Amino acid sequence: MKIRPLRDRVVVRREEEETTTSGGIVLPGSATEKPNQGVIVAVGDGAYLDNGEKRPLGVGVGDKVIFGKYADSNTVKVDGEELIILSEVDIYAVLES
Template identity: 50%
Template sequence: MKLVPLTDRVVLKQLEAEETTASGIVLPGAAQEKPQEAEVIAVGPGGVVDGKEIVMQVKEGQKVIYSKYAGTEVKLDGEEYIIVRQNDILAIVE
């Protein structure tokens, strides 16, 4: 099954959280901070949203940084995804 986002929505797959600190301390699952970096899985077509023309600026396969509390978490076929609006994406990681 494939997620197909509508209008200015983007489907992200969160990258794995760091399990050790820079000094080598192993963090338990509860202490790990949720990463804000993700890979773009699917991109909506853009279009007119609230009377403004939206042109999509991200592409599938790119790594991005998104707002900490943005989006809706979805579980599909055992995988977890986050669906966000394009304006919740803060930067593209190159």
């Protein structure tokens, strides 16, 4: 099944959780925080401005992004994979290498 976000929304695959600290301590699943970084897997077609024009999104598929810590309220499962649907304004930054 494919997912296609609407308007200014994006679908993000969250990065894997860190299970070991820098000191080598292994953390149980309940003690780890969900990462606030991920990779965009789908984007909408753009946001509509007040004058009716469509503005394309500033991010694209494959971009690694940082988003809000509590963004998982819009979590969906597609083919057994947990994905997050965010509005473009919920993305804080794009990580560039």
